[in-house]
Amino acid sequence: MSKLRAEGLYKVFGRRPDEAVADLEGGADREKLRAEGTTAAVIDASFAVEAGQTFVVMGLSGSGKSTLLRMLNGLLEPTAGRVLFDDDDLTALSPRDLRQVRSHKISMVFQHFALFPHRTVLENAGYGLEVQGIPAEERVKRATEALEMVGLAGWEKSWPDELSGGMQQRVGLARALATDADVLLMDESFSALDPLIRRDMQDQLVQLQKRLKKTIVFITHDLNEAMRLGDRIAVMRDGQIVQIGTAEDILVTPANDYVASFTQDVDRSRVLTAGAIMSDPEEVLGTTADDGTTLRTEQDLLAAAPATVGTDTPIVELFTPCSRSGTAVAVTDGDGVLVGVIARSRLLAALGDGDTGGDGATPPSPGGGDAPESAKKVITGA
Ligand SMILES: Nc1ncnc2c1ncn2[C@@H]1O[C@H](COP(=O)(O)OP(=O)(O)O)[C@@H](O)[C@H]1O
Ligand SMILES: [Mg+2]
Structure with missing residues (x-):
């Protein structure tokens, strides 16, 4: 049971509100209604608050x-729709x-x-x-x-x-x-x-x-x-x-x-979490760690990572480990199993734009020299 629920709520101010709701349900344009002196302030709002x-x-x-x-x-x-409070x-x-x-x-x-x-x-x-x-x-x-x-x-x-x-x-x-x-x-x-x-x-x-x-x-x-x-x-x-x-x-x-x-x-650094921006560990396998060793297995990767974080760690907490080391941070689930990695380039890309979703993201040049303005701002603690 939700504490509070809105179901198809409408509020129309002005002339013939009920007709306006019917018009809106039929796809009428809000601006056109407004020109006729009717304000559709809330249109078909539905949600539940737990x-x-x-x-x-x-x-x-x-x-x-x-x-x-x-x-x-x-x-x-409401002109139309219901509000349920404790299901009443x-x-x-x-x-x-x-x-x-x-x-x-x-x-x-x-x-x-x-x-x-x-x-x-x-x-x-x-x-x-x-x-x-x-x-x-x-x-x-x-x-x-x-x-x-x-x-x-x-x-x-x-x-x-x-x-x-x-x-x-x-x-x-x-x-x-x-x-x-x-x-x-x-x-x-x-x-x-x-x-x-x-x-x-x-x-x-x-x-x-x-x-x-x-x-x-x-x-x-x-x-x-x-x-x-x-x-x-x-x-x-x-x-x-x-x-x-x-x-x-x-x-x-x-x-x-x-x-x-x-x-x-x-x-973004305070909202995004490690789980949202991490890449597949596969991406890092075969690369070289800071000390020159090749990362062949997930164990190598975990051992070389400058930090291991949970999926819900805000990425603001990744700046320090990512700045200390060129090796990717390891992300583990609640059972300590490796589920992802975050390279420095990935972190900077996530800060720079909205394109953090999955494999399509193209990180900027590694090393952070070209960090977007927004990332620089955050990194310098502004
Ligand atoms: N009592 C009212 N009579 C006529 N129009 C209203 C009334 N209250 C709000 N509106 C109109 O409904 C729209 C939404 O207003 P409101 O809910 O106050 O927006 P918000 O809180 O997001 O600023 C606005 O166009 C506003 O002018
Ligand atoms: Mg208001």
């Missing part, structure tokens, strides 16, 4: 992300039951978290509990715990304007965490923060998530952020989901040129 997963919806401004999120928490009624059809709940779900099971964190200026940090963090009618004593206890989780212990009695932007956003996060809702919906929650603080918040969310295992739907227009946070990522364009996959899926096999165009700015 409990404990972080599902990221990534897309440019206007692609329909917020509209999709508002349908997930029942704030907007959210779209079929009575207004009363829907309110119950919204206040107890789902928490929203927005971009500009509206903290109340005349309430303390603690009171702000406990606001969701107040809405739920939780008695003051328990509110204080849970809000205090939530503030501690986000690293704000000691700030309980402060006022929001005494906090930096990043800290204010953490109060917003604490407010969502204090409610005990198992689903968090986060709409561009970090987008207003300065890059370094934003990065810090991303790290913190990843750490918190390891411990709390909430089900999170996180919206962003930044693919780097999507890839740092998402177990799975849905890429939206003009109301439609054009690809759903892991960060690696999207980087290695983008569904189309549109998705590929986003991946150019991604720090």
